[in-house]
Amino acid sequence: MQAIKEIHDVVNDPITYARRLQEQSGKKIIGYMCTYAPEEIIHAAGAHPLRLFGSSKNILLADGHLQTYCCSLVRGVLEDALAGDLKFLDGMIFPHTCDTVQRLSDIWRLNVPYGFHLDVVLPVKLDTKSAADYMVDVLNLFRNDLEKSLQVRITDDDIRKSIVLYNEIRSGLEKVHELNKNNPGIINGKDLSALVRAAMIMDRNDYWKILQNVIAELENKGVIAKATKARRLIISGGLCSQPDIYHVIEDAGGVVVGDDLCTGSRYYQGRIKTTGDPVAAIAERYLQRPVCPAKHMDKNARATNLVKIARDSKADGVIFMLLKFCDPHAFDYPYLNEALAADSIPSLLLEVEDQPQAQSQLKTRIEAFLETLS
Numbered sequence: 001m002q003a004i005k006e007i008h009d010v011v012n013d014p015i016t017y018a019r020r021l022q023e024q025s026g027k028k029i030i031g032y033m034c035t036y037a038p039e040e041i042i043h044a045a046g047a048h049p050l051r052l053f054g055s056s057k058n059i060l061l062a063d064g065h066l067q068t069y070c071c072s073l074v075r076g077v078l079e080d081a082l083a084g085d086l087k088f089l090d091g092m093i094f095p096h097t098c099d100t101v102q103r104l105s106d107i108w109r110l111n112v113p114y115g116f117h118l119d120v121v122l123p124v125k126l127d128t129k130s131a132a133d134y135m136v137d138v139l140n141l142f143r144n145d146l147e148k149s150l151q152v153r154i155t156d157d158d159i160r161k162s163i164v165l166y167n168e169i170r171s172g173l174e175k176v177h178e179l180n181k182n183n184p185g186i187i188n189g190k191d192l193s194a195l196v197r198a199a200m201i202m203d204r205n206d207y208w209k210i211l212q213n214v215i216a217e218l219e220n221k222g223v224i225a226k227a228t229k230a231r232r233l234i235i236s237g238g239l240c241s242q243p244d245i246y247h248v249i250e251d252a253g254g255v256v257v258g259d260d261l262c263t264g265s266r267y268y269q270g271r272i273k274t275t276g277d278p279v280a281a282i283a284e285r286y287l288q289r290p291v292c293p294a295k296h297m298d299k300n301a302r303a304t305n306l307v308k309i310a311r312d313s314k315a316d317g318v319i320f321m322l323l324k325f326c327d328p329h330a331f332d333y334p335y336l337n338e339a340l341a342a343d344s345i346p347s348l349l350l351e352v353e354d355q356p357q358a359q360s361q362l363k364t365r366i367e368a369f370l371e372t373l374s
């Protein structure tokens with residue numbers, strides 16, 4: 001698939017892609033690191049939201065500012081920033097999420113001498129009326145701050161147009177995942193993972209055209225017979241920075257049929273209303289979509305969602321891929337695991353780093369887990 005090749009080129013080198021986009025389109029590039037970044041408002045300002053995924057380099061400069069027991073994602077992004085690789089960024093925004101990102105925001109403000117810096121202090125607890133009101137106020141404040149930083153005016157109509165495009169992209173990604181769930185292997189896991197990541201990197205109009213082509217190609221494919229006997233798996237965690245894990249799973253006789261990831265369902269689930277106050281509509285989606293462990297809702301919300309994903313996908317098992325030193329996900333793991341066990345869904349815990357690591361150990365553990373499922 002030519003479209004997928006283009007996607008992999010972008011995902012393998014997002015910085016070169018973003019620099020080129022900036023040169024060719026003149027768009028301002030705004031970095032962010034989390035699915036709680038209000039991308040629709042950045043896009044409505046005529047700027048380009050670019051999700052940063054960390055570095056594949058050795059961490060050296062960042063160690064002067066962050067303890068080595070901070071997650072490798074945050075250390076990697078800071079490494080790239082301090083090394084000057086992100087100098088092209090016109091701004092960086094930090095939604096209020098885990099403690100590590102909040103401290104990164106402070107360190108960034110004091111040590112990264114380029115681009116503007118904005119915090120978006122969203123509420124932590126998401127299931128109260130006051131949280132909903134506060135969320136709308138914070139997003140409106142962000143809209144004003146962004147207008148000042150970029151010297152533009154962002155109208156309600158601009159935001160509505162962006163919402164329509166984001167809704168189309170999110171529905172498209174959901175469609176691809178549905179096609180794969182119903183016909184596992186119709187797209188391999190590494191391609192699917194790259195497809196979601198590219199949605200956070202590429203010019204969104206260009207991406208939407210590519211995504212439509214991918215959907216059309218997948219709909220024309222027949223049934224993938226060889227995958228029907230494969231063990232059906234869900235991946236759960238923050239972001240999956242180990243695309244090769246999908247090959248390991250597929251080689252071992254498994255197939256990923258769903259996920260509970262920030263580079264997966266947490267990114268594309270939930271549509272935004274296209275009528276009424278557009279900022280309130282963006283806030284509403286944040287309050288209704290599946291919650292991440294850096295936010296709080298009903299104490300069973302994450303477990304209920306994960307068990308539902310596993311059941312709906314007829315999964316044989318769940319693989320937790322936790323980034324080392326990611327406290328929010330580590331704290332949630334025991335209770336998620338318990339909820340799966342109560343539903344007789346087996347699971348495996350893998351601790352991973354953002355930087356490339358030896359696949360052999362992961363392979364052995366995944367193979368052993370799949371054997372227990374057969």
Ligand code: SF4
Pocket residue numbers: 033034035036097098238239262292293294
């Ligand atoms: S786990 Fe939560 S805080 Fe971390 S990137 Fe995902 S949405 Fe953001």
Ligand code: SF4
Pocket residue numbers: 071072073074098099100101238239294323325326327328329
């Ligand atoms: S949620 Fe976890 S992985 Fe994401 S930035 Fe925070 S500590 Fe790192």
